[in-house]
Amino acid sequence: MTGLLLSLQGAVAQGIIWGIMALGVYITFRILDIADMTVDGSFATGGAVCAVCIVGGMNPILAVLLAMVAGCICGFITGLLITKFEIPAILAGILTQIGLYSINLRIMGRSNLPLMQSDTVFKSISELTGLSAAQASLVVGVLVVILVIVVLYWFFGTEIGSAIRATGNNERMASALSVNTKTTKIIAIMIANGLVAFSGALVTQSQGYADVKMGVGAIVIGLASIVIGEVLFGNKRGFKLRLTSIVVGSIVYRVIIAIVLRMGMQTDDLKLLSAILVGVSLALPVMMTKRKQVNLYKKLTGKEGK
Amino acid sequence: MLKITKVSKTFNLGTVNEKKAIDQINLTLDEGDFVTVIGGNGAGKSTVLNLIAGVYPIDCGTIELAGENISLYPEYKRSRLIGRVFQDPMMGTAADMGIAENLAMANRRGKKRGLRWGITQHEKETLKKRLEKFDLGLENRLDAKVGLLSGGQRQALTLLMATLQKPKILLLDEHTAALDPKTAKKVLTLTDEIIKEENLTAFMVTHNMKDAITYGNRLIMMNEGKIIFDIKGEEKKNLTVKDLLQKFETATGEELNDDAVLLVKD
Numbered sequence: 001m002t003g004l005l006l007s008l009q010g011a012v013a014q015g016i017i018w019g020i021m022a023l024g025v026y027i028t029f030r031i032l033d034i035a036d037m038t039v040d041g042s043f044a045t046g047g048a049v050c051a052v053c054i055v056g057g058m059n060p061i062l063a064v065l066l067a068m069v070a071g072c073i074c075g076f077i078t079g080l081l082i083t084k085f086e087i088p089a090i091l092a093g094i095l096t097q098i099g100l101y102s103i104n105l106r107i108m109g110r111s112n113l114p115l116m117q118s119d120t121v122f123k124s125i126s127e128l129t130g131l132s133a134a135q136a137s138l139v140v141g142v143l144v145v146i147l148v149i150v151v152l153y154w155f156f157g158t159e160i161g162s163a164i165r166a167t168g169n170n171e172r173m174a175s176a177l178s179v180n181t182k183t184t185k186i187i188a189i190m191i192a193n194g195l196v197a198f199s200g201a202l203v204t205q206s207q208g209y210a211d212v213k214m215g216v217g218a219i220v221i222g223l224a225s226i227v228i229g230e231v232l233f234g235n236k237r238g239f240k241l242r243l244t245s246i247v248v249g250s251i252v253y254r255v256i257i258a259i260v261l262r263m264g265m266q267t268d269d270l271k272l273l274s275a276i277l278v279g280v281s282l283a284l285p286v287m288m289t290k291r292k293q294v295n296l297y298k299k300l301t302g303k304e305g306k
Numbered sequence: 307m308l309k310i311t312k313v314s315k316t317f318n319l320g321t322v323n324e325k326k327a328i329d330q331i332n333l334t335l336d337e338g339d340f341v342t343v344i345g346g347n348g349a350g351k352s353t354v355l356n357l358i359a360g361v362y363p364i365d366c367g368t369i370e371l372a373g374e375n376i377s378l379y380p381e382y383k384r385s386r387l388i389g390r391v392f393q394d395p396m397m398g399t400a401a402d403m404g405i406a407e408n409l410a411m412a413n414r415r416g417k418k419r420g421l422r423w424g425i426t427q428h429e430k431e432t433l434k435k436r437l438e439k440f441d442l443g444l445e446n447r448l449d450a451k452v453g454l455l456s457g458g459q460r461q462a463l464t465l466l467m468a469t470l471q472k473p474k475i476l477l478l479d480e481h482t483a484a485l486d487p488k489t490a491k492k493v494l495t496l497t498d499e500i501i502k503e504e505n506l507t508a509f510m511v512t513h514n515m516k517d518a519i520t521y522g523n524r525l526i527m528m529n530e531g532k533i534i535f536d537i538k539g540e541e542k543k544n545l546t547v548k549d550l551l552q553k554f555e556t557a558t559g560e561e562l563n564d565d566a567v568l569l570v571k572d
């Protein structure tokens with residue numbers, strides 16, 4: 001029983017820091033309306049940069065910030081491919097992601113880099129407060145996620161943030177209102193991947209190593225968190241709750257994984273489970289929206305007489 | 307105000323689908339001109355409008371607006387000077403954003419966007435007053451998503467958005483064509499009022515010859531990428547639908563063919 005509780009506590013802590021990655025995916029997937037495949041690469045880039053910095057003796061907080069900057073650069077490249085060179089968004093993301101695989105190996109100099117006895121944010125906190133490693137990870141995660149949500153809430157309420165939302169919602173309208181949609185897209189993809197790398201850096205510190213493959217399937221996990229959140233909370237609520245629902249979705253996702261693992265599922269089968277989970281969760285709202293759409297059509301058309 | 311000099315546009319150059327949509331057009335609009343544009347399907351009306359707005363680049367010639375040579379400007383840069391209402395009511399507004407948010411976006415057309423709030427409380431009050439004047443019953447639904455509005459309401463909202471920051475030119479491409487007659491009439495009246503009130507320079511494409519005669523101080527007829535007829539002032543006021551059909555025949559040397567029939571007479 002305590003084993004289950006412990007693994008659930010671990011799952012929640014993991015869900016929270018992976019939730020930051022999901023928030024990044026949300027920016028591209030829901031706000032900008034593109035599926036950005038860069039994520040799988042930039043997540044590992046965040047981890048790699050953070051690991052190298054920490055092993056090199058850098059302050060762990062500074063290492064996280066640097067990882068975030070690296071993520072923004074990854075996003076900038078994808079953004080440039082999409083806007084300046086008009087490469088389809090999916091392909092642009094895949095190109096960056098593939099390229100990043102080599103770059104991440106270069107950054108680390110090998111495929112797996114353990115942090116050994118180096119300081120991490122979590123270690124410092126647990127030393128400072130006397131909390132256990134898992135508890136420290138939970139506390140840090142919650143504080144960081146709240147900070148991220150508050151900053152995102154603020155940013156998407158500003159003029160630039162509104163312009164980004166308009167770009168994703170109706171690009172022609174945004175252009176007609178003097179929004180440089182190339183710039184807004186690039187900014188959004190940069191912020192998204194900055195968050196993804198941020199998350200990758202925290203995951204690295206929490207698990208004690210970076211691995212070149214740590215981002216494989218990250219986009220799917222991000223999407224799963226978003227759709228689970230939407231299924232749980234609906235997607236018509238206010239923006240703050242919307243962001244929170246994604247982190248909750250990420251936690252639920254981790255809890256589901258922890259439970260099926262305890263029930264004896266093979267780790268190798270997890271990716272299939274994730275894919276099915278996302279597939280089903282994405283399909284459900286579409287079916288629901290379609291039904292709603294038909295009803296709305298009937299309603300409006302009846303009124304307008306056209 | 308607007309000066310178009312020797313502008314041409316060919317689509318799909320060098321392919322079997324090559325189509326000369328605009329052929330060496332010259333056009334000068336004075337400040338305060340309200341021009342109505344008619345012509346058959348495929349005459350090039352929308353293309354002229356899109357070339358002014360920068361939706362696609364021009365092949366040659368120059369476009370000057372308010373003394374600025376905008377020939378090579380990208381769309382977003384031109385829209386600092388231009389207000390636009392599209393034919394499709396879905397096109398001019400962001401469906402998932404609120405009414406006030408849409409208006410606030412429009413309120414920043416031509417201005418630098420930074421990290422200030424996307425909409426302020428004080429601004430909301432001002433926008434509410436502007437909306438009240440339009441009498442759409444939307445002033446108390448400022449936070450409602452635009453996607454919930456009807457086509458006519460969305461089109462009227464787009465019109466307000468296009469004129470919130472006074473544009474150097476207002477481009478209207480059959481902006482009432484997708485609406486039912488009653489709503490179309492209302493939006494058209496609103497359009498006329500706001501153009502007069504703000505003394506806007508406007509360019510309005512329509513398929514309705516009667517509307518083209520009733521509204522504006524100048525009328526242009528287009529055919530096969532050329533302006534074949536341009537009339538203004540007193541002469542335009544005395545114009546009849548019959549005159550227009552006649553003009554079409556003499557200018558094109560064609561009988562009333564399918565193209566002309568597509569123009570609605572009343």
Ligand SMILES: Nc1ncnc2c1ncn2[C@@H]1O[C@H](COP(=O)(O)OP(=O)(O)OP(=O)(O)O)[C@@H](O)[C@H]1O
Pocket residue numbers: 317318325326327345346347348349350351352353354
């Ligand atoms: N994006 C495009 N690509 C290729 N051809 C185009 C494009 N836009 C317009 N054309 C062609 O250019 C010609 C002029 O089209 P345009 O849309 O300007 O006509 P219009 O006068 O607005 O007609 P309508 O009354 O039907 O709206 C047409 O032959 C059309 O097929």
Ligand SMILES: [Mg+2]
Pocket residue numbers: 351352353
């Ligand atoms: Mg047209």
